[in-house]
Amino acid sequence: MQQREEKQLESALDSIIQRVNDLKQSIASMIFKIENEYETINWPSFLDNYALISGQLTTLTKVLSHDKCPVLRNLTVLPLMLSPERDEQLAQLTEHRVTTFAHDLCPDYLRTKLEPVAENKMLQLETKALGLQYDNAQKQIATYQKVISHVWDIVSKAREEWESESSSRGNTQQNSSVADTHLLVAAVGMGKGLKMGPNPNGQTNPTSGGMMVTPGRAGGPPGPGQMPPTTQAMSMNKAPAGIKTNIKSAAQMHPYGR
Amino acid sequence: MGVTILTQFALENKTGPQTVEVLSKRICALGAVQQGHFLVDCETYTSVPQLGHQRTVHVLHNSEQPATVFSLLDNGTKITALATDGLFDLLMMKMSQFYTSKKQTKAESKGLRYEIGDFYVKLGTVTVSSNYKGILVEVEYRPCVVPAMCWDLLKEFLQGFLGLTAPTNPPTYLQNRMQEVYTPIDTIHQYLEHFTMFRKSPGIYRN
Amino acid sequence: MSLPGNAMDSLSAALKCNIIPNQEYLLQGSVLDQYVEVLLHRLRGLCDNVDSGPESFHDHEICFSLRIPNTAASTPMPMSIFSLRVRRALDVSDTPYQLRYIGQQELGDKNRPTVVRSSIDMACSSTILEFLTELGCRIEFEYIARGYMFRKGRMKITVSKIFKMGGNKPESVEPISQSYLVELSVLAPSGQDAIGEDMRIFAEQLRPLVQLEKIDYKRLGNIM
Numbered sequence: 009m010q011q012r013e014e015k016q017l018e019s020a021l022d023s024i025i026q027r028v029n030d031l032k033q034s035i036a037s038m039i040f041k042i043e044n045e046y047e048t049i050n051w052p053s054f055l056d057n058y059a060l061i062s063g064q065l066t067t068l069t070k071v072l073s074h075d076k077c078p079v080l081r082n083l084t085v086l087p088l089m090l091s092p093e094r095d096e097q098l099a100q101l102t103e104h105r106v107t108t109f110a111h112d113l114c115p116d117y118l119r120t121k122l123e124p125v126a127e128n129k130m131l132q133l134e135t136k137a138l139g140l141q142y143d144n145a146q147k148q149i150a151t152y153q154k155v156i157s158h159v160w161d162i163v164s165k166a167r168e169e170w171e172s173e174s175s176s177r178g179n180t181q182q183n184s185s186v187a188d189t190h191l192l193v194a195a196v197g198m199g200k201g202l203k204m205g206p207n208p209n210g211q212t213n214p215t216s217g218g219m220m221v222t223p224g225r226a227g228g229p230p231g232p233g234q235m236p237p238t239t240q241a242m243s244m245n246k247a248p249a250g251i252k253t254n255i256k257s258a259a260q261m262h263p264y265g266r
Numbered sequence: 267m268g269v270t271i272l273t274q275f276a277l278e279n280k281t282g283p284q285t286v287e288v289l290s291k292r293i294c295a296l297g298a299v300q301q302g303h304f305l306v307d308c309e310t311y312t313s314v315p316q317l318g319h320q321r322t323v324h325v326l327h328n329s330e331q332p333a334t335v336f337s338l339l340d341n342g343t344k345i346t347a348l349a350t351d352g353l354f355d356l357l358m359m360k361m362s363q364f365y366t367s368k369k370q371t372k373a374e375s376k377g378l379r380y381e382i383g384d385f386y387v388k389l390g391t392v393t394v395s396s397n398y399k400g401i402l403v404e405v406e407y408r409p410c411v412v413p414a415m416c417w418d419l420l421k422e423f424l425q426g427f428l429g430l431t432a433p434t435n436p437p438t439y440l441q442n443r444m445q446e447v448y449t450p451i452d453t454i455h456q457y458l459e460h461f462t463m464f465r466k467s468p469g470i471y472r473n
Numbered sequence: 474m475s476l477p478g479n480a481m482d483s484l485s486a487a488l489k490c491n492i493i494p495n496q497e498y499l500l501q502g503s504v505l506d507q508y509v510e511v512l513l514h515r516l517r518g519l520c521d522n523v524d525s526g527p528e529s530f531h532d533h534e535i536c537f538s539l540r541i542p543n544t545a546a547s548t549p550m551p552m553s554i555f556s557l558r559v560r561r562a563l564d565v566s567d568t569p570y571q572l573r574y575i576g577q578q579e580l581g582d583k584n585r586p587t588v589v590r591s592s593i594d595m596a597c598s599s600t601i602l603e604f605l606t607e608l609g610c611r612i613e614f615e616y617i618a619r620g621y622m623f624r625k626g627r628m629k630i631t632v633s634k635i636f637k638m639g640g641n642k643p644e645s646v647e648p649i650s651q652s653y654l655v656e657l658s659v660l661a662p663s664g665q666d667a668i669g670e671d672m673r674i675f676a677e678q679l680r681p682l683v684q685l686e687k688i689d690y691k692r693l694g695n696i697m
Contacts, residue, residue, distance in 0.1 A: 316542060360555070
């Protein structure tokens with residue numbers, strides 16, 4: 009009888025330890041991510057991590073409340089020996105988090121009740137709750153419920169709208185046309201449908217409307233204040249001044265004083 | 267940016283380095299301070315015969331405008347100027363099937379740059395495909411951008427250190443645009459004129 | 474000031490170090506006119522320039538080409554063609570023109586998420602039109618693009634309406650389709666293929682509104 013109980017306890021402890029270890033690992037990896045990848049981490053992967061931890065917590069609770077699990081609170085842990093010396097075995101067991109099993113640390117690690125400060129606070133809150141008038145409490149609950157149900161309504165309405173919209177779009181709506189894509193890409197890339205001249209090999213092309221006539225002083229007499237042209241053979245053309253100030257890096261090196 | 271005048275200079279019985287040294291001494295005696303170096307280069311591309319009548323593209327760089335490439339396209343009757351970003355050189359490489367570069371005509375003028383009051387003076391040694399060709403003196407008067415308004419001043423300044431050989435008339439390129447606002451492309455036009463002259467001249471002032 | 478280096482030398486040095494962004498990674502798609510607002514809304518949420526809102530543009534693009542007959546019999550093409558594009562803003566008067574060379578597109582295999590093509594992009598003075606004409610180029614086609622530009626990191630997203638030029642007046646332009654062209658692109662030095670994966674993920678977020686895909690121009694040529 010005793011042996012069976014002991015066995016049960018052992019297996020229960022094993023599975024608890026395993027769950028706790030899983031939990032510990034995922035918390036560690038989450039902390040690592042927050043500390044090292046805070047620049048690149050995105051919400052979906054962050055929430056995935058969180059969901060994992062919360063799932064593991066649920067499993068742990070389930071294991072604890074399972075009927076096969078012996079009632080742990082009936083068991084006692086009794087520290088037999090305290091020592092201020094460093095205990096290598098203990099350090100190894102706890103991944104160097106606890107190195108000595110001494111009188112100042114032991115109460116913290118073996119605690120089954122809340123810390124005195126927290127316990128006091130809990131007590132205060134409980135007495136306050138007990139002292140509350142029944143009517144008042146009822147009223148407060150009603151107000152909260154009203155507010156919450158209102159918010160709930162808004163959220164569910166928005167969700168309904170969103171779902172109906174997205175489902176209708178996903179099913180029937182056509183937002184783009186493959187034919188149009190091909191038409192546009194061929195036009196921009198190869199000039200399909202944009203060439204106006206009947207003979208693409210002709211020397212003159214009517215496409216170039218008057219609109220794109222060079223603003224530069226092509227051929228014609230240049231701007232005002234110009235001296236009459238000399239007998240020079242070349243009528244040289246000058247790049248308009250405006251452009252040069254626009255070529256920025258050069259302008260920065262040498263701001264033209266105008 | 268002001269108005270720039272470019273002129274060739276030579277001294278009898280003096281080599282290039284000696285001439286530059288003489289000029290440098292004179293200009294420093296006037297109170298000029300040396301301010302780094304400068305480089306203007308010119309590469310010339312010509313169209314392949316299949317493209318019809320021959321056209322020439324001169325691609326120039328000026329260290330005064332280091333991020334800009336200047337191109338002058340000569341179709342025989344007129345010159346079209348273009349200013350672009352530095353990647354234009356890459357584009358010319360891509361066009362090698364249509365425009366081929368004549369490596370033996372690569373011209374450059376480089377040397378020291380001086381500052382003296384409102385003037386910049388550059389003493390350039392010109393080489394065409396690494397052969398010494400002569401000396402180009404560039405003087406820029408910075409506070410003014412209209413050539414007609416500062417030509418006399420520039421002339422006087424040039425005479426001050428070039429002596430009697432200093433030009434008495436504005437460069438031919440500037441003669442019919444004395445009233446216009448001067449821009450960096452005008453300097454490029456002047457350099458091209460001189461580079462073309464140097465390329466044609468067989469004479470090398472090497473005594 | 475240090476000794477100024479030869480421009481060509483520094484260019485070839487830059488080429489060697491592979492720091493010149495001369496590769497364009499590209500995905501293309503379209504959205505019907507009536508859903509463009511939904512798309513813009515979504516892009517506003519996804520992209521970087523949230524505060525300033527989308528940047529609008531109104532550009533005129535002309536495609537020029539330089540061509541010579543091929544003398545070598547071995548080449549399959551009868552002509553050597555070199556295309557250049559010039560783009561200028563119609564809504565802002567003081568900006569430089571843009572000159573652009575776009576090379577052959579490479580689709581790669583199925584595992585490559587985007588089209589890759591070489592691209593040389595530069596600002597230039599407005600004399601470029603005359604310059605290209607004198608160079609021997611002629612106009613192939615032109616169009617007006619009006620729309621919005623978004624940024625997400627290195628990615629550029631444009632949503633643009635394409636208009637055909639009608640005659641000589643700028644007002645008489647007509648849209649060529651009932652859709653907006655949507656392009657997702659990145660300009661990067663060659664070999665940075667990782668960016669393609671980012672683009673694929675971003676394109677995924679725009680579905681099913683827009684299907685951004687690798688589009689093969691050669692196949693388009695056969696279809697139409």
